[in-house]
Amino acid sequence: MAATLxxxxxKKSDSFDDFLLDYKDPFNIFRLINNQSALEPSDxxxxxxxxxxxHAGKVYFVSEENNFxxxxxxxxxxxxxxxxxxxxxxxxxxxxxxxVRSTCTWLELTSKTSMEVKSFSKDHxxxxxxxxxxxxKERKIEAILSILNPLNKPSQEDIGDDFIExxxxxxxxxxxxxxxxxxxxSFDISLNEAVSKMESSLKPLLKFAxxxxxxxxxxxxxxxxxFKQNDFTLYIDHYLELDPEDDEEIIIGAYxxxxxxxxFAGSLTSLEQKMKNYLFETEGMTIR
Amino acid sequence: xxxxxxxELLPRSNYKLIITDLSNYYLLxxxxxxxxxxxxxxxxxCLKPAALDSKFLPDLSTNLxxxxxxxxxxxxxxxxxxxKYTGYCDPNITIDERDTPQIEIDYTIDERKHAWAxxxxxxxxxxxxxxxxxxxxxxxxxxxxxxxxxxxxxxxxSVDWFLHGINLTLSELESVNQPLFNIVLKxxxxxxxxxxxxxxxxxxxxxTFLDTSHYIA
Numbered sequence: 001m002a003a004t005l006x007x008x009x010x011k012k013s014d015s016f017d018d019f020l021l022d023y024k025d026p027f028n029i030f031r032l033i034n035n036q037s038a039l040e041p042s043d044x045x046x047x048x049x050x051x052x053x054x055h056a057g058k059v060y061f062v063s064e065e066n067n068f069x070x071x072x073x074x075x076x077x078x079x080x081x082x083x084x085x086x087x088x089x090x091x092x093x094x095x096x097x098x099x100v101r102s103t104c105t106w107l108e109l110t111s112k113t114s115m116e117v118k119s120f121s122k123d124h125x126x127x128x129x130x131x132x133x134x135x136x137k138e139r140k141i142e143a144i145l146s147i148l149n150p151l152n153k154p155s156q157e158d159i160g161d162d163f164i165e166x167x168x169x170x171x172x173x174x175x176x177x178x179x180x181x182x183x184x185x186s187f188d189i190s191l192n193e194a195v196s197k198m199e200s201s202l203k204p205l206l207k208f209a210x211x212x213x214x215x216x217x218x219x220x221x222x223x224x225x226x227f228k229q230n231d232f233t234l235y236i237d238h239y240l241e242l243d244p245e246d247d248e249e250i251i252i253g254a255y256x257x258x259x260x261x262x263x264f265a266g267s268l269t270s271l272e273q274k275m276k277n278y279l280f281e282t283e284g285m286t287i288r
Numbered sequence: 289x290x291x292x293x294x295x296e297l298l299p300r301s302n303y304k305l306i307i308t309d310l311s312n313y314y315l316l317x318x319x320x321x322x323x324x325x326x327x328x329x330x331x332x333x334c335l336k337p338a339a340l341d342s343k344f345l346p347d348l349s350t351n352l353x354x355x356x357x358x359x360x361x362x363x364x365x366x367x368x369x370x371x372k373y374t375g376y377c378d379p380n381i382t383i384d385e386r387d388t389p390q391i392e393i394d395y396t397i398d399e400r401k402h403a404w405a406x407x408x409x410x411x412x413x414x415x416x417x418x419x420x421x422x423x424x425x426x427x428x429x430x431x432x433x434x435x436x437x438x439x440x441x442x443x444x445x446s447v448d449w450f451l452h453g454i455n456l457t458l459s460e461l462e463s464v465n466q467p468l469f470n471i472v473l474k475x476x477x478x479x480x481x482x483x484x485x486x487x488x489x490x491x492x493x494x495x496t497f498l499d500t501s502h503y504i505a
């Protein structure tokens with residue numbers, strides 16, 4: 001689909017690649033907002049939400065309210081930046097509202113440590129209004145990047161980058177562990193059944209492109225994953241053997257740096273959602 | 289090599305329960321090691337899950353590292369020794385010379401036994417809040433560390449959990465509500481394991497001097 005100024009149609013695309021996003025034409029951003037390719041990185045911002053979009057190796061943050069109509073369209077972006085990024089004080093000043101009047105404004109992530117506030121006027125003139133330097137070790141931006149563009153993340157595993165290669169390598173590792181402890185821990189489950197279980201929990205975890213993912217087996221007959229990303233460490237137990245009446249269960253213990261977060265116990269199907277909660281909605285998982 | 293049972297481990301008539309703050313001290317937990325790499329991750333500098341057996345909770349048995357030290361972890365109770373000496377007791381009981389544990393009868397020396405250590409501050413008072421199946425704050429518990437002398441080891445400490453709302457420790461819950469105990473136990477074992485993996489070390493820690501005012505009445 002070429003970038004045009006037509007009103008967005010309601011057709012849902014099957015894949016993100018069906019869209020061609022020319023960042024000089026941010027009108028298309030708003031078509032993308034309505035598509036599932038968009039990710040909401042935070043619910044901390046007052047409504048309307050800021051949405052992160054990845055395209056062509058770049059990440060954009062736009063506001064649903066950024067609708068070319070009013071004079072306050074940069075407010076939410078400013079709020080979002082101030083709430084979510086520990087910017088140097090000098091960069092906390094607002095974008096000049098008069099400049100952005102009657103334009104669309106958005107944030108463009110230009111690297112892991114910098115963003116630009118850009119605006120687009122009705123005469124298609126794109127201006128860079130301000131450069132924003134993101135301080136090092138910015139958790140949220142790193143986390144968003146890892147989800148939106150996992151290939152940007154350096155892998156600290158010896159295991160290769162490719163998903164299938166990783167699955168294969170972890171499966172080999174798991175089989176070794178299983179055989180090693182099968183007698184000591186008296187497993188009732190067969191190796192093949194155990195591998196099948198392992199795959200069902202490993203796949204969702206790999207989607208989050210962890211910096212490090214360790215797989216071990218405990219005496220409680222659980223697969224213990226140690227998942228590290230930025231300053232988050234999640235210890236995820238997937239139990240291999242359950243009572244007949246029990247559902248497939250995972251338990252997550254979580255830390256942000258040295259802060260203990262709420263633990264979670266629930267079904268395997270909730271694993272992916274809980275990972276998002278921990279990594280992107282951490283405030284809701286803190287112990288108050 | 290220990291042949292005579294170390295008398296410095298036994299309770300004495302002038303001893304008292306230790307209730308003072310020992311946050312900076314370490315607890316030792318014995319672990320049988322066939323291969324060092326089975327329990328210690330050299331790359332990440334942390335314990336592995338295999339450092340804990342499946343029955344370590346409720347009431348995680350540990351020993352205060354000070355007068356009790358790494359040489360003592362090799363003492364392994366026989367079934368007879370376990371029966372006679374591992375029960376809890378008052379801190380000031382007197383063990384007569386003739387009642388002192390005897391090697392081969394009450395204990396053996398197991399050279400495969402080592403210990404991991406964890407600083408009390410890293411576990412005592414730590415709170416766990418659980419969300420179960422989408423229900424936030426389903427239960428919460430606080431880790432406790434309590435001096436629990438046994439007949440052959442005055443320096444024995446128990447790690448347990450106080451369950452908020454129920455107002456019982458995990459150990460107490462077992463006899464009160466077995467189904468609930470089973471549910472809670474599984475979660476707290478997992479959390480305890482996470483904490484121990486995170487903060488425990490297999491590398492020997494220098495014993496800390498313990499002033500007599502802590503334990504002499």
